[in-house]
Amino acid sequence: MKKLLFIVCLTIFGFTFNSNAQVDPQTSTEEPVDPNGPVITFDTLVVDFGTIDQGSDPFRIATFTNTGKKPLHITTCSGSCGCTVPKCPDTPIMPGEKGKMKVRYDTNRTGRISKTVTVKSNANNGTVTLRVVGMINAKQAKPAMEPNTGGPVMGQ
Template identity: 45%
Template structure:
């Protein structure tokens, strides 16, 4: 009886946990491609952050231009993980014909080592999303020097200087 109760509680808990994992969505806006409509051109589909220091706050920019003959609306910009954050300040307004807008992307540098992440853009220029890539390498932050090196004898580590 007790095992059945524990099993039932585990199943209910798992169900609640899975239902809490839904992705937040933005309001639904048509992203159907329009013949002769907006055309999204990205200056570089991949941006290299280069070598950056751990716990720094690096931001890089993707330049997006509307070369079509109708306004371009980016309805969603999502990083492939929590460490990749596209910063959308003015994306609620369409990109006009011939206009260029910058998409700033921040990478969280707490984890050391090479990285390659994606930013997926949903827009009205195509039914297929556009995938941008960031890459780079995070080097460990240099350790702070000791106040009194342990290899030297001094007043505070057993010496008589």
């Protein structure tokens, strides 16, 4: 019984001692945000292909603005799979300027589109994820033609 009481007291003491511990705010691993830094603001976070036919135009444009006070540098942009390929601008986007990102989707596939594009930059809001959506209808099969043998047509 004394052992049990000792263990309970030791446990309570440990929790009490641990709850008084404070985190040193200077040891935070997050980098401070520059209030004058760049900010990337997309016109929309959805790249919508709509309902299209198989093999049609595979490109859409995602437009964004640097609403911050310093140049915006996009470091990487990547699709969630090989069928979604974004092309980011190579040059910095100055404060107040607009930029365009070309998004290609493999329209030889069919069915519902539900993918993402991840954009990483030096912006205060850091990483932005865009959704790529739409629907690709299968091409209608062309009716097979009867072979032309060059001879007379029977039954006429």
